[in-house]
Amino acid sequence: MSATDVEMPAIDRRAERRRERAISKAENAAFSDSKRRLSSPAATIAALIIAVIWTIPTLGLFVTSFRQPADINTSGWWTVVTNPNLTISNYLNTLNFKDTLTVGQSFVNSLVIVIPATLFPIAIALLAAYAFAWVNFRGKNLLFIAVFSLQVVPIQVALVPLLSLFSNGVTIGNWAVFPGLNLNGVDGSFARIWIAHTIFALPLAIFLLHNFIAALPVDIMEAARIDGASHGQTFFRIVMPLARPAIASFAILQFLWVWNDLLVATIFTSGDNFPITKLLTDLAGTYGQTWYLLSAGTFLAIVVPLIVFFSLQRYFVRGLLAGATKG
Amino acid sequence: MTAFFLWIAGLPPLAQIPVILLVFGVVVALILFFIEFAPRPGRGYAIMRLVVAIAVPALLVLVLGVYNDAVWLVPVAAVLGAGLFLLDRRARGGRGSLLQLLAFMAPAVLLLAVGLLYPMIKTIVGAFFTNDGSKFVGFDNFSHVLAGTNQGLLALGNQIIWVVVTPVIATLIGLAYAVFIDKSRGEKVLKVLVFMPVAISFVGASIIFKFFYDYQQGNQIGLLNQVVVAFGGHPVNWLQSYPVNIALLIIILIWTQTGFAMVLLSAAIKGIPDEQVEAAELDGANAFQRFLNVTVPGIRPTIIVTWITIAIVSLKVYDIIAATTQGQNGTNVISYQMVRLFQNLPPQTGTSSAEAVLLFILILPFLIYNANNIRKQRLGL
Numbered sequence: 001m002s003a004t005d006v007e008m009p010a011i012d013r014r015a016e017r018r019r020e021r022a023i024s025k026a027e028n029a030a031f032s033d034s035k036r037r038l039s040s041p042a043a044t045i046a047a048l049i050i051a052v053i054w055t056i057p058t059l060g061l062f063v064t065s066f067r068q069p070a071d072i073n074t075s076g077w078w079t080v081v082t083n084p085n086l087t088i089s090n091y092l093n094t095l096n097f098k099d100t101l102t103v104g105q106s107f108v109n110s111l112v113i114v115i116p117a118t119l120f121p122i123a124i125a126l127l128a129a130y131a132f133a134w135v136n137f138r139g140k141n142l143l144f145i146a147v148f149s150l151q152v153v154p155i156q157v158a159l160v161p162l163l164s165l166f167s168n169g170v171t172i173g174n175w176a177v178f179p180g181l182n183l184n185g186v187d188g189s190f191a192r193i194w195i196a197h198t199i200f201a202l203p204l205a206i207f208l209l210h211n212f213i214a215a216l217p218v219d220i221m222e223a224a225r226i227d228g229a230s231h232g233q234t235f236f237r238i239v240m241p242l243a244r245p246a247i248a249s250f251a252i253l254q255f256l257w258v259w260n261d262l263l264v265a266t267i268f269t270s271g272d273n274f275p276i277t278k279l280l281t282d283l284a285g286t287y288g289q290t291w292y293l294l295s296a297g298t299f300l301a302i303v304v305p306l307i308v309f310f311s312l313q314r315y316f317v318r319g320l321l322a323g324a325t326k327g
Numbered sequence: 328m329t330a331f332f333l334w335i336a337g338l339p340p341l342a343q344i345p346v347i348l349l350v351f352g353v354v355v356a357l358i359l360f361f362i363e364f365a366p367r368p369g370r371g372y373a374i375m376r377l378v379v380a381i382a383v384p385a386l387l388v389l390v391l392g393v394y395n396d397a398v399w400l401v402p403v404a405a406v407l408g409a410g411l412f413l414l415d416r417r418a419r420g421g422r423g424s425l426l427q428l429l430a431f432m433a434p435a436v437l438l439l440a441v442g443l444l445y446p447m448i449k450t451i452v453g454a455f456f457t458n459d460g461s462k463f464v465g466f467d468n469f470s471h472v473l474a475g476t477n478q479g480l481l482a483l484g485n486q487i488i489w490v491v492v493t494p495v496i497a498t499l500i501g502l503a504y505a506v507f508i509d510k511s512r513g514e515k516v517l518k519v520l521v522f523m524p525v526a527i528s529f530v531g532a533s534i535i536f537k538f539f540y541d542y543q544q545g546n547q548i549g550l551l552n553q554v555v556v557a558f559g560g561h562p563v564n565w566l567q568s569y570p571v572n573i574a575l576l577i578i579i580l581i582w583t584q585t586g587f588a589m590v591l592l593s594a595a596i597k598g599i600p601d602e603q604v605e606a607a608e609l610d611g612a613n614a615f616q617r618f619l620n621v622t623v624p625g626i627r628p629t630i631i632v633t634w635i636t637i638a639i640v641s642l643k644v645y646d647i648i649a650a651t652t653q654g655q656n657g658t659n660v661i662s663y664q665m666v667r668l669f670q671n672l673p674p675q676t677g678t679s680s681a682e683a684v685l686l687f688i689l690i691l692p693f694l695i696y697n698a699n700n701i702r703k704q705r706l707g708l
Contacts, residue, residue, distance in 0.1 A: 040614065047507035050500065051520045054582065057539045058523075060550055064538065076548050105340075112340045116347050123355050128435035135428055141705050143436075149698045150443050154643045154690055156662055157683045160669050160676060161446035161453070169394075179392050182329050189336035190343060199442030202435055231427060232363030260528030262646040266666065273340070277530045281650045284534055291538065291548075298534045302527050309526035313519075316526075317590055 065090055065295035072291045094296040099283060100271055103297055110275040110304075112190055113265070114258045117197035118251055124198070125205030125250075126243070130235050132206065133214035134221060144210070150203040158200075159267045166192050166268075187272035196268050197258050205250055208322055212246035213239055249319030252312050256305050276301045328390050362430045366423035376426055380412035381405045451687070453680035460676065468681035482659040483685065489577060489644060489660060490689065494637035497581045498630060501588025506618060509596055518593070522586035529583065529646035536579045537651055540565040569657035576658055579647050584640060588633045595629035596622060635693050642690055661686050 063077045066086040075083070095104040131137075132144050169180030183189045216239065224234045265278045274282075280297050287293055309316060331350075335343055361379060364372060384404035393400050415425040453460060454468055472479035508517045524532060541549030542564040552562040566572050599622060607617045623630075648654055648663040665682035668675040 043507040044511055047504060047511070047517055050504050050507075051517050054521045054524070054585070056550065057535045057582070058527075061535045061538050073543075073548060074546055076546070076550070076553050078550070078553075108340050112343055115344050116351070119348065120351060123351070124434045124438065127358070127431045131428060131431035135431065137428055141702075144705065145698055145702055147435075147439065148701050149694055150439060152639050152690060152694050152697060153443065153447060154662070154683070154686050156643065156645070156665050157450050157687050158443050158446035159666070160674075160679060160683070161449035162442055165441070165446070169392075178397075179329075179394050181332060183332060183336070186333060186336050188338075188340070189332055190340075190347075191332040191336070194347070195442070199438050202439055203443075206435060230363065230366055231431075232359065232365075235362070236359065256526055260530070262528070262530050262649060263643075263666065266649070277528055277646075280530050280534065281646075284530075284537065284650050285653065288537075291541075294534050295538065298531050302531045305526040305528070306523070309523065317594075320525075320587065320590060321594055 061295045061298060064291055065299050067292075069292040072295075073289070090292045090296040091300065094293050094300065097283075097293055097297075099279060099286070101274060101279070103276065103279060103283075103300065105272075106274050106276040106279040107300060109190075109269075109273050110259055110277070110301075112273075113193055113197070113269075113275050114255055116190075116194050117201070117258045118254045120194065120198040121201035121205045121254060122209075122247055122251060125202055125209050126240065126247070127235075128202075128206050129209035129213050130231075130239055132210045133216075134234070134239075135231060147203050147206050151207060155200050155263065159263070162196060162199075163192075163267055166195075187270065190269075190273055193264060193268040193273075196264050197261070200264065201254050201257070205254070208250045208253075208319065209243060209246055211322060213243055216242055245315065245318070246322075248312070248315045249322065252308060252316045253319040255308060256316075259305055329392055358430050358434070362427055365427040365430065368422070373422065376415070376423060377409075377412050380415070380426060381408040384408040384411075447687075450680045450683050453676055454684045456677055458673065458675050458677040464677070468677045469685075472678050472681050472685070478654070478659050478664065479661075479682070481657060482654075482661045482664045482682075485573060485658065486642065486660040486662065486686075486689065488573060489580070489641045490638050492577055493580050493584065493641040494634045497584040497637050498588045498592075498633050500581070501585045501633070502592050502630070504585070505589045505593035505596055506622065509593065518589070521589055524583045525586045525590075527583065529579075529644070530650045532579050532583050533647050533650035536575070536582070537566070540575055542566075566652055566658075567656050572652065572656055572658050576647055576651060579651075580641055580644060584637045588637065591629055591633050592626060595626035599625040635696070639690060639693055642686065661689075 060077050063080050064072055066088065067077065067080065067090075068085055068087055069090065071083075071085060080086075095102065095107075097103050101109075128147075132140065166181050166183065169178040181191060183191060220238060220242075221234065224238055229237070259275075260277060261275075262277045262281060265275050269275065269278065276297075280294070280301055283290075283297060284294060335346055338346065365376060365379075382405075384407055385401050388400050388404045411426065411429070416422055418425040455463060455465060456468075457464055471477065473483065474480075504521060508514050511517070527535075539549055540551050541547070542552055542562055543549070547553045547556055547562055551565065556562055563571075565575055603621050603625070604617060607621045612620065643662050644660065645662050645666060648658060648660060649666075652658045654660075654663055654667065661682050665679050665686065668679040668682060
């Protein structure tokens with residue numbers, strides 16, 4: 001009996017979905033006529049031109065990364081049409097290319113930085129977002145506006161004191177209070193950049209997750225409370241599973257943001273734990289004309305965000321639409 | 328804590344990921360555990376609350392590490408915790424509710440206060456002191472930064488050019504593109520092509536365009552110069568010729584931001600009811616009139632949000648300058664100069680802070696506008 005109970009709504013939902021699909025198909029058919037009229041040939045051509053212009057620079061460097069180093073500096077990449085002489089050795093050489101560390105090592109560093117720096121703020125922000133949405137306390141609105149405002153504060157303003165906080169600690173007057181983390185010169189420590197990225201991500205994370213959690217149906221939350229669920233249980237059993245799409249959206253934004261970051265990495269990493277963006281910037285300064293290296297290095301750095309982008313595009317767009325204020 | 332971080336730093340990089348995640352997971356689990364048990368009635372839970380209220384602040388101080396002459400902080404933290412417990416006993420929502428709220432909010436609020444608010448205030452104060460922070464100098468740092476020989480005025484001017492030009496052009500192209508491809512065949516593919524640069528780092532974009540702008544003796548390998556040559560011109564060392572180089576650098580940012588604008592505006596355009604467009608069509612409005620009188624008013628709020636967001640991004644731009652010209656040939660901007668001053672030996676903390684404050688002042692109007700909006704929204708609910 002319980003089996004049918006569970007299945008009935010499922011069938012209902014499936015039927016409903018089928019009906020919806022049929023309706024939207026009919027609508028599409030009805031509008032297909034006006035569709036063709038709306039996109040005039042001139043507009044289509046203009047769009048195509050923009051699309052081509054937008055793609056060519058990337059294509060150029062992409063093609064270059066597969067050409068022989070000798071060819072790259074003597075002929076343009078477009079000559080590949082008449083003289084295709086491709087190789088993947090650029091990528092192998094680049095991975096083992098050693099500056100302060102090899103490009104391959106910096107790629108690993110990027111991973112080590114990005115995974116904790118994405119997960120930490122999610123956990124901390126979820127807790128705060130829940131309290132902002134469903135716990136009543138005095139000064140809530142004011143605190144929320146303050147957190148929201150912090151989103152646009154340029155991180156440049158916070159970098160220098162935060163670094164000195166990490167390395168020198170705090171002294172109030174003559175009292176030395178905190179000794180700081182004392183990680184200066186400790187190559188291989190990612191603590192500072194994890195903490196920095198976590199802090200800088202919190203305002204946006206709280207804002208995005210709060211917007212989603214606050215929009216959950218009041219009925220569900222009320223029902224949970226009447227059933228005797230505490231805040232802890234509501235948070236764990238109801239909010240966390242339901243907030244999964246918002247968590248995914250933020251996770252992707254944060255992943256791309258940390259992976260692509262240069263500024264925070266410049267201040268909070270040193271020597272052995274440079275991420276790939278920082279190493280690439282240094283290489284671009286020192287080996288400005290060694291294009292086999294720069295092109296392959298760039299695409300090694302780009303490939304991870306592009307994979308994330310193409311596989312999770314829907315969540316990414318949703319995140320951008322929901323929190324269009326982070327820079 | 329330092330000892331733990333030192334230990335973890337000794338591990339191979341990839342092994343650090345699971346270890347730190349495990350430790351963090353345990354801390355979060357403890358917080359959740361406390362959240363769950365804090366509000367329960369009964370003497371046993373009350374004692375647990377008391378122990379936690381006293382022990383956590385004291386432990387926090389110990390874990391962060393105290394100097395010997397500040398050991399008094401530990402009992403102070405414990406006393407404060409006990410005070411919290413007493414406050415909690417009289418709290419409106421019942422016993423345990425205040426401590427529970429703190430468990431929810433404290434991690435985020437503490438981190439933001441220590442990592443963003445305190446540094447911000449310190450930077451603003453630091454802008455009025457000498458580089459070693461020992462002497463108050465009034466506005467000397469600002470006048471020093473903006474003096475003619477220090478590139479400050481140029482950097483400020485450039486920064487303003489960036490923030491004025493980038494959002495306008497990126498929003499315009501993004502809007503045009505969104506309208507052009509709306510409901511056309513292959514809309515998805517066309518969207519992805521322009522949207523893709525959003526996922527690419529500024530460093531990656533900079534190198535892509537550096538190659539595009541490349542200048543060589545003899546055969547050109549940069550497409551831009553090749554085009555110039557094809558039309559019979561002489562190749563130019565683009566990134567070294569002021570003031571064209573500023574425009575070319577701004578193009579890099581526009582390239583990355585247009586896709587963002589396009590996606591936002593495209594979503595807004597799809598939100599306009601079809602009836603409005605059809606009504607305008609029946610009234611005999613042509614495509615351009617429909618766009619101007621129906622579409623644009625319908626998406627005005629989105630246009631403003633897009634514009635502001637890109638303006639803020641262009642105010643903070645650091646990566647593009649760092650990966651291309653490093654501020655040479657008249658391309659310096661404040662957000663880059665500020666980091667460079669700090670990285671000087673010895674660090675020019677005072678002047679660097681002054682630059683950061685200038686940046687902050689430039690961003691202030693956007694901050695106030697945004698905060699105002701959200702305040703209205705929340706009070707309106």
